[in-house]
Amino acid sequence: MKKNISLFVILFLVFIPILAGCDNSTKVSKNPITLTLWHNYGGQLKDTMDNMIDEFNDTVGAEKGIIINVTSISGSATLHEKLTMAANDEPGAPPLPDITTAYPKTALILAEKGMLADLNQQFSEKELSAYIPEFLDEGRLEGDHLYVFPTAKSTEVLFLNRTLFDRFSQDTGAKIEDLGTFEGIIKTASLYYDWTDKQTPNITNDGKVFFMPDSLFNFTLIGCQQLGVDFIRNGAVNFTSPQYSKVWECYYKPAVLGQAAIFNGYATDLAKTGDIICSTGSTAGVSFFSPTVTYADNTSEPIELDILPYPVFEGRKKAAIQRGAGMSVIKSTKEKEYAAGIFLKWFTSPENNLRFVSSTGYLPVTEEAFGEIMSQEIKNTSDKRIKKLLQTSRLMQKEYDFYIPPLFEGIDQLQKQYEGQLKETAAQSRKSYTKLLPSSDPATAYEIVSNGKYSDFIKMFSK
Numbered sequence: 370m371k372k373n374i375s376l377f378v379i380l381f382l383v384f385i386p387i388l389a390g391c392d393n394s395t396k397v398s399k400n401p402i403t404l405t406l407w408h409n410y411g412g413q414l415k416d417t418m419d420n421m422i423d424e425f426n427d428t429v430g431a432e433k434g435i436i437i438n439v440t441s442i443s444g445s446a447t448l449h450e451k452l453t454m455a456a457n458d459e460p461g462a463p464p465l466p467d468i469t470t471a472y473p474k475t476a477l478i479l480a481e482k483g484m485l486a487d488l489n490q491q492f493s494e495k496e497l498s499a500y501i502p503e504f505l506d507e508g509r510l511e512g513d514h515l516y517v518f519p520t521a522k523s524t525e526v527l528f529l530n531r532t533l534f535d536r537f538s539q540d541t542g543a544k545i546e547d548l549g550t551f552e553g554i555i556k557t558a559s560l561y562y563d564w565t566d567k568q569t570p571n572i573t574n575d576g577k578v579f580f581m582p583d584s585l586f587n588f589t590l591i592g593c594q595q596l597g598v599d600f601i602r603n604g605a606v607n608f609t610s611p612q613y614s615k616v617w618e619c620y621y622k623p624a625v626l627g628q629a630a631i632f633n634g635y636a637t638d639l640a641k642t643g644d645i646i647c648s649t650g651s652t653a654g655v656s657f658f659s660p661t662v663t664y665a666d667n668t669s670e671p672i673e674l675d676i677l678p679y680p681v682f683e684g685r686k687k688a689a690i691q692r693g694a695g696m697s698v699i700k701s702t703k704e705k706e707y708a709a710g711i712f713l714k715w716f717t718s719p720e721n722n723l724r725f726v727s728s729t730g731y732l733p734v735t736e737e738a739f740g741e742i743m744s745q746e747i748k749n750t751s752d753k754r755i756k757k758l759l760q761t762s763r764l765m766q767k768e769y770d771f772y773i774p775p776l777f778e779g780i781d782q783l784q785k786q787y788e789g790q791l792k793e794t795a796a797q798s799r800k801s802y803t804k805l806l807p808s809s810d811p812a813t814a815y816e817i818v819s820n821g822k823y824s825d826f827i828k829m830f831s832k
Contacts, residue, residue, distance in 0.1 A: 401434045402708045405466040407441040409448045409694065413656065414729055421716065421725060429715050435708045440466060445694070449475045456482055468709050471697045473507055473776050476517045479697065480510050486698040488515040491710025499735050500717075503771040508695050510776075518713050520722070521731035522693040523653040524679070524771060525587060526761055528636070530646035530662070531675040537564055537646075545675075548647065550683045551592070551619050554580055558628035561646075574627075574806050581630035581639060583650035585620060585791055586784040587690050587774075592616035594772050595685040601775045606787065608827045615682075617791075617823060624795040625815060627803075631796050649679060651692055655730040655758055676757040678765050691771035693731060728755060732762050739766050787830070794826050 410418045422437050430436055441463075443451065452469060454462035456479050465484070479485050488508075489497075492515075497505060500519060508517030527548060537543055541564050547553030562576030569575055582588035593600040596612035607613065623629035630639055636648035637657040643664055655676070663669040679689040696716075698709040715721060719738040726733050727746050733739060739762075747759050774780075798818045805814035 401436055402704060403436045403438050404468055404705060404709055404712065405438050405440045407443070407448060407451070407466045407469040408439065409443055409445045409470050411442055411444065414725075415442065417725055417728070421721065425712060425715055429711065433708070433711055435711060437468075437712060445472070453478055456484060465699045467701060467705055468696055468698055468712070470520070470694045471517055472694045473510060473517050474780065476508070476697050477510050477776060479699075480514065480516045484700055485514075485516045486700045486706045486709070488518050488698060488710065488713070489513070491707065491713070496714070499737060501734055501736060501739075501766070501771075503691055503773060504695075504734050507691060507773045517695040517697050518717070519693075519695045519734040520713070520717055521695075521726050521729075522691060522734060523651045523731050524689045524691060524762070524765060524769075525583075525591070525649050526652055526679055526689075526758070526765070527677040528640070528648050528650060528655075528658060529675040529677060530640065530643070530672050532670070532672040533643065533646045533662075534675075537561055540564060545677075548677060549680060551680050552683050554647065554680055555619065555623055555628075558623050558647075559626070562626065562628045574803070576627060578630045578639075578645050579628055579647055580623065581632060581636045581645045581648045582620065583636045583648055583654070585788045588620065588649065589613075589616050589787070590774060591679070591688055591690050591772060592619065592682065594688045594770075595682045597685070601783075604775075604777045604779065604783075606783070606830065608830075614823060617826075620791070621795055621798070621822070622815070622819070625798045625802050625818065626811065627799065631792050631799060633792065651730070652732065652758060652762060653693070653730040655754055658754075674754055674757075676754065676761050678761055679769070687765075687769040688772050689765060689769050691773050727759065728752070730755075730758060732766075739763055790826065790830055794822060794829075798822055 406422075408418060419439075422439060426436055441448075441451070448470065449472070451463060452465070452471065452475050455465045471479070476485060501522075504519035504522050505515065508515055508519060510516045529545075529548065534543070534545065538545070541560055543557050543560055547557050558579035561579040564576075566574065566576035590600050593610070593612055593616055596615065598607065598610045598612045600607060600613065620629060624631050630636070630645050632639060635654070635657070636645060636650050637654060637659075639645040640648065641659045641662065643662040658674050660674075661669050661671050681687050696713060698706055700706070716725070717734055719733065719735050719742050722733045722735060723738045723742050723746055725731075727750065733743070743759055743763055747756055747763075750756050750759070801818040802814050805817060809817070
């Protein structure tokens, strides 16, 4: 009997390590696995990223035998260029990392060459159900393959210089509630132009600009979505719908009248000097708004920045754009891909993910992070801007549809062409309009300069 027990114990001890080694899907090699990482989180995010990677390496990484080693930190454009060079095996291209931050347009280049791991293999359906569905959908390329995992997203909101707006409101009765719709913004922009024009009675028609969409392309994409049509169809601009003309005029007319900005930089540049007081832009741009405004006469004053939900056309659906990169895993060995999955699960767990994004203007990627965890973050943060941003983001996550921009070859060139031509058309009309003002009333002058411009714009763009 004792011999049988001894034999059983020996066999048990022999077979335990063999059985353990058969399950490659749930074990990491006993030898530490080092994963190289490229990312584009510079500036204030770099310290946060460094601290989180150190924390992972010291805790879960140490337990599982995984080491994350950052080998490149680049801006988005540089990172895209390096990844594209590596994908095309160009001379001088660096070897690809194991994990990289990537926008879907970059990931698609790698995916088409079979270089990305499908992250569906590292997450169960239950695990994936914890994430915001639209955020996951943006990373699904070439069918249902999950090639870009959401780590930090952004949307667009309305930024408002509340200090100047309150001053303007006190004199005119303008209501902040009107800024919830594009129609209300246009009405308020006209009122603001007249108010600022009257401040210099000896100079006529020198009212100030009120509003600027940071991206005219996104403004058009979302405006059309809110009105129920697609701005882009089959890789081309859809000019045929009456809904598009409504969106086009929503920018063109106030721009010609001097109420909306025609500018090739970012809205934050004009906000610093008080040349605009209202703009739509990415939540990730919150840190670029200056806490003070410096005017042309070199005087300055501190301002309060308000952050409101993205405007909606009256009576239409609440929709806003979805932006931001995620992380992609380069196809390699099962062990490395599994180890990368462990890191992504840790990095995007609600507490860690909110800690990463909360001070930056990015949005967390799980349903839970938008819930009680975010409520606590709102209570605990002392930064008024971040508090307002989190409150607005939470509201939009509940009430808005997040729209995934179209992805196809040439989308960047199309966006650049569209924005450049629309600004040029508006600028030419604005110049003609101001020349007519000394001899014509504003309504007549606008009618003259705008006549035929919409059809001319479409013809020019279609050439």
